[in-house]
Amino acid sequence: MNAFAGTVDRYAQTPRRVAWAGIVVGTLAFWLALPPVQARAPWVPIVVGLLAVACGIWALTRDVGRLAWGAVAVGLIGIGLGVLATRSSTGHLGSVVTWGSLIGSTLVWATPLAYAAVGGMVNERSGVVNIGLEGMMLAGAFFGCLGADKFGSWEMGLLIAAAGGAGFALLFAFFAIHLRADQIVGGTAINFLALGVTGYFFIQVYGQNGTPGDLPRIPNVNIGGLHEHTFFGDAIGHLNIMIWASFVLLIVAHVGLFHTPLGLRLRAVGEHPRAAETVGISVYATRYVAVTISGILAALGGAYLSIGFVGSFGENMTAGRGFIALAAVIFGNWRPFGAYAAAILFGASTALSFRLAVYSDAASVLFQALPYVLTLIAVAGVIGRSIPPAAVGRPYTKQ
Amino acid sequence: MADTATPVLELRGITKRFPGVVANDAVDFDLRKGEVHALLGENGAGKSTLMNILYGLYRHDEGEILLHGKPLDIDSPHEAIAAGIGMVHQHFMLIPVMTVAENIVLASEPTRGNVLLDMSAAEQRVRELAERFKFRVDPRARVEDITVGQQQRVEILKALYRNADILILDEPTAVLTPQEAIELFEILKELVAHGMSVIFISHKLNEVLEIADRITVLRRGKTVATVPREGATEADLARMMVGRDVLLRVEKQPASTGETLLHVEGLRVVDDRGLEAVRDVSLEVRAGEIVAIAGVDGNGQTELIDALTGLRRPAEGRITVGGREMTHASAHQFLEEGVGHIPEDRHRRGLVLEFSLAENLVLHDYAKRPYATRGFMSPRRVLDKARRLLEQFDVRGGTPSTPASALSGGNQQKVVIAREVDRDPRVLIAAQPTRGLDVGAIEFVHRRLVEQRDAGKAVLLISLELDEVLSLADRILVIYEGRIVGEFGPSVTEEELGIAMTGGRREAVA
Ligand SMILES: Nc1ncnc2c1ncn2[C@@H]1O[C@H](COP(=O)(O)OP(=O)(O)OP(=O)(O)O)[C@@H](O)[C@H]1O
Ligand SMILES: [Mg+2]
Numbered sequence: 001m002n003a004f005a006g007t008v009d010r011y012a013q014t015p016r017r018v019a020w021a022g023i024v025v026g027t028l029a030f031w032l033a034l035p036p037v038q039a040r041a042p043w044v045p046i047v048v049g050l051l052a053v054a055c056g057i058w059a060l061t062r063d064v065g066r067l068a069w070g071a072v073a074v075g076l077i078g079i080g081l082g083v084l085a086t087r088s089s090t091g092h093l094g095s096v097v098t099w100g101s102l103i104g105s106t107l108v109w110a111t112p113l114a115y116a117a118v119g120g121m122v123n124e125r126s127g128v129v130n131i132g133l134e135g136m137m138l139a140g141a142f143f144g145c146l147g148a149d150k151f152g153s154w155e156m157g158l159l160i161a162a163a164g165g166a167g168f169a170l171l172f173a174f175f176a177i178h179l180r181a182d183q184i185v186g187g188t189a190i191n192f193l194a195l196g197v198t199g200y201f202f203i204q205v206y207g208q209n210g211t212p213g214d215l216p217r218i219p220n221v222n223i224g225g226l227h228e229h230t231f232f233g234d235a236i237g238h239l240n241i242m243i244w245a246s247f248v249l250l251i252v253a254h255v256g257l258f259h260t261p262l263g264l265r266l267r268a269v270g271e272h273p274r275a276a277e278t279v280g281i282s283v284y285a286t287r288y289v290a291v292t293i294s295g296i297l298a299a300l301g302g303a304y305l306s307i308g309f310v311g312s313f314g315e316n317m318t319a320g321r322g323f324i325a326l327a328a329v330i331f332g333n334w335r336p337f338g339a340y341a342a343a344i345l346f347g348a349s350t351a352l353s354f355r356l357a358v359y360s361d362a363a364s365v366l367f368q369a370l371p372y373v374l375t376l377i378a379v380a381g382v383i384g385r386s387i388p389p390a391a392v393g394r395p396y397t398k399q
Numbered sequence: 400m401a402d403t404a405t406p407v408l409e410l411r412g413i414t415k416r417f418p419g420v421v422a423n424d425a426v427d428f429d430l431r432k433g434e435v436h437a438l439l440g441e442n443g444a445g446k447s448t449l450m451n452i453l454y455g456l457y458r459h460d461e462g463e464i465l466l467h468g469k470p471l472d473i474d475s476p477h478e479a480i481a482a483g484i485g486m487v488h489q490h491f492m493l494i495p496v497m498t499v500a501e502n503i504v505l506a507s508e509p510t511r512g513n514v515l516l517d518m519s520a521a522e523q524r525v526r527e528l529a530e531r532f533k534f535r536v537d538p539r540a541r542v543e544d545i546t547v548g549q550q551q552r553v554e555i556l557k558a559l560y561r562n563a564d565i566l567i568l569d570e571p572t573a574v575l576t577p578q579e580a581i582e583l584f585e586i587l588k589e590l591v592a593h594g595m596s597v598i599f600i601s602h603k604l605n606e607v608l609e610i611a612d613r614i615t616v617l618r619r620g621k622t623v624a625t626v627p628r629e630g631a632t633e634a635d636l637a638r639m640m641v642g643r644d645v646l647l648r649v650e651k652q653p654a655s656t657g658e659t660l661l662h663v664e665g666l667r668v669v670d671d672r673g674l675e676a677v678r679d680v681s682l683e684v685r686a687g688e689i690v691a692i693a694g695v696d697g698n699g700q701t702e703l704i705d706a707l708t709g710l711r712r713p714a715e716g717r718i719t720v721g722g723r724e725m726t727h728a729s730a731h732q733f734l735e736e737g738v739g740h741i742p743e744d745r746h747r748r749g750l751v752l753e754f755s756l757a758e759n760l761v762l763h764d765y766a767k768r769p770y771a772t773r774g775f776m777s778p779r780r781v782l783d784k785a786r787r788l789l790e791q792f793d794v795r796g797g798t799p800s801t802p803a804s805a806l807s808g809g810n811q812q813k814v815v816i817a818r819e820v821d822r823d824p825r826v827l828i829a830a831q832p833t834r835g836l837d838v839g840a841i842e843f844v845h846r847r848l849v850e851q852r853d854a855g856k857a858v859l860l861i862s863l864e865l866d867e868v869l870s871l872a873d874r875i876l877v878i879y880e881g882r883i884v885g886e887f888g889p890s891v892t893e894e895e896l897g898i899a900m901t902g903g904r905r906e907a908v909a
Contacts, residue, residue: 255515261516265506268494268506272493272495276505277456278456280480280506281506
């Protein structure tokens with residue numbers, strides 16, 4: 001049986017690799033037309049793109065399916081975008097595509113999403129859908145400001161933000177887990193509650209003037225020797241502590257989920273709670289912990305936004321990022337690296353869309369819809385299949 | 400081999416009430432070291448409930464549990480596990496997407512440095528355990544990829560890994576093929592030889608007589624008697640369970656057949672993995688006969704049933720019902736054409752567990768008169784019908800408004816049968832209709848099937864139980880690797896069938 005499966009796997013490998021190669025080549029078609037190579041002749045992206053399409057078609061004939069279609073699509077998109085780029089002025093191209101600063105701002109935009117997405121992944125893995133991620137993020141953004149302002153330190157800001165997120169998470173957990181309320185309804189209620197609570201206290205505490213200008217900020221890490229306007233300098237020379245911390249979070253989440261007993265138990269609860277209970281795991285306790293962790297992480301993402309990146313709080317300043325984080329969880333197939341990668345992708349498209357304004361404002365706005373389109377495509381199962389934890393969204397009744 | 404001195408476990412006066420039912424009524428039960436103690440009883444007698452109490456899943460209202468003579472408070476599975484009790488549930492408690500080793504070590508995982516999961520140590524321990532008790536499992540295989548028989552072994556290993564010395568098996572053979580059941584008995588003998596004590600629940604009297612040292616019978620929540628295996632007969636046990644004499648074989652007149660109602664020609668069906676599961680099957684079932692398809696599980700029966708009920712599109716071939724072309728018809732059209740279906744998996748296909756019994760009973764016809772007029776359901780008519788059917792089919796432990804999930808396994812099955820038979824189908828496809836039923840209920844279902852036949856219906860029975868096939872069928876088709884490999888009359892012997900079922904090789908089957 002096993003030997004048989006092994007042989008099949010080995011034969012199946014080659015066409016899959018070719019399909020992957022097609023995807024890489026298709027990306028290359030676009031890349032060649034961008035700085036620093038900046039090929040100006042339209043035939044360059046066309047030829048390279050066609051090569052990708054050819055890889056895809058070959059893989060299609062070998063039954064690779066989705067991945068092969070992916071290669072074909074990336075090839076065609078590569079041709080399209082590549083040709084567009086060859087026809088754009090080099091000045092515009094140069095100002096849009098500065099790789100170093102593009103990477104830097106991608107990380108900036110991705111980080112709040114990454115915190116919330118890793119949090120969301122943890123609670124979904126335990127079998128709870130947390131639509132309230134958005135509200136918990138917003139709470140983190142506000143309480144982060146409040147803490148930093150009142151205690152005069154950004155560390156306290158983060159602490160208060162985490163406490164605020166945990167508070168909302170516990171409230172949600174009580175309804176969703178103990179009272180077995182519908183998780184979607186409960187999460188939506190949390191979002192409105194957070195919007196109301198933060199809005200109310202914002203006006204009460206800060207009134208018309210908004211948060212003070214001298215708010216303690218989460219500092220950046222300036223790496224000596226990496227200068228501005230160099231690739232590495234722009235990309236990683238001055239990143240916020242929270243961005244570096246998010247890399248650590250990613251590793252911890254991955255190891256925690258897949259290489260510790262607690263992670264195994266968490267996943268068991270999300271897949272088959274009754275089975276988990278019969279080996280002595282408390283389903284309720286596990287879900288409480290998972291939801292609380294997600295609330296804290298979402299809040300940290302929100303706090304980064306307010307006291308790390310922007311430096312102030314504005315009403316509803318998260319503006320749907322919690323929902324995008326939820327999409328990143330799905331896009332990332334309920335895995336830490338996947339969710340993080342999805343957050344990076346969404347961050348990149350935001351970063352790009354701001355720069356595309358040099359071409360046309362309308363195109364830039366339209367471009368911001370890209371993450372959602374990508375999410376739809378991912379959910380429809382084009383890029384591998386996303387398989388949610390089996391018990392996600394279903395309240396558990398103890399016997 | 401049982402040591403008769405002290406019971407390792409004793410239940411005294413256990414009472415458990417559910418709303419409207421006394422599931423256990425002052426039950427006494429004891430288990431001796433190194434014995435297999437069988438627990439028998441009708442569907443809904445309270446066997447699973449008693450075991451769930453012992454395992455800490457339910458809390459008893461009265462009575463006490465003694466372990467080695469000392470009272471023990473079992474509040475959750477955690478305490479049961481700590482007390483050395485392991486349980487293989489009637490519906491398995493395994494996580495399909497995880498590996499065998501992950502399932503086994505879950506919640507008591509070996510670690511490196513107290514933090515990291517040590518999967519290689521886990522796999523190693525699983526291998527050692529499996530070797531000690533002489534069974535084969537691959538610790539790295541995913542549970543969803545292994546057979547039901549292997550899954551059951553994983554469940555047993557779960558208990559062994561936790562150092563259980565008391566093992567509860569709730570209807571372990573209901574889902575096994577005869578061959579797998581024989582292997583299970585070998586394993587149980589091995590366990591008992593290592594000093595374990597086993598509680599074994601089954602509806603199959605021959606198995607109980609083969610494996611048990613003592614037998615306790617429950618009826619309607621009460622202990623009827625505990626008897627030693629020696630001297631007990633199937634008829635005695637059946638009488639104790641049901642409270643009356645039970646016919647272990649149905650009586651029936653020779654068939655008088657009419658026109659062909661179900662006709663299948665050159666049918667090919669592909670399974671979920673894209674492999675051909677049904678290969679060139681042709682058969683016909685006439686009015687007034689029961690045709691049985693006998694075979695070892697996994698030889699294309701599921702896919703054949705799916706095709707014959709519109710749940711799966713055949714790749715090739717023709718299906719006609721009463722002369723009407725149905726090859727590409729939908730499940731709904733099959734229902735409309737008068738094809739009834741008792742599905743093999745009552746949880747996946749037979750019932751909506753969250754719905755009430757009344758809703759389950761009108762699942763096909765809720766939108767039709769008299770249950771609905773002008774698009775509105777008439778609750779009164781639905782309730783009337785439900786009450787009548789529950790009474791007529793002797794469904795115990797529920798009213799029309801009880802959710803299906805609260806019924807015992809066997810009573811759930813009766814609900815499905817009631818619905819399908821009551822629709823008065825022309826063709827009745829019965830897949831494993833008595834899986835998990837007690838002897839009394841089996842007799843009842845068999846009578847219904849014969850009644851259907853005598854009323855001029857065409858009945859296609861798909862069963863893994865040779866007893867059932869032999870006592871009901873007028874003609875027997877044997878399926879092997881997706882092909883019909885033989886046709887027999889009702890006087891064929893089990894031996895002959897067994898040989899055909901394994902592809903003609905001379906192997907004993909059951
Ligand atoms: N969770 C529950 N809620 C309400 N009633 C229940 C529940 N579980 C079991 N019952 C009832 O308790 C009685 C005993 O059920 P139990 O499952 O113990 O029967 P069983 O002997 O295992 O039957 P079977 O052989 O059909 O599995 C039944 O009448 C059943 O309807
Ligand atoms: Mg039971």
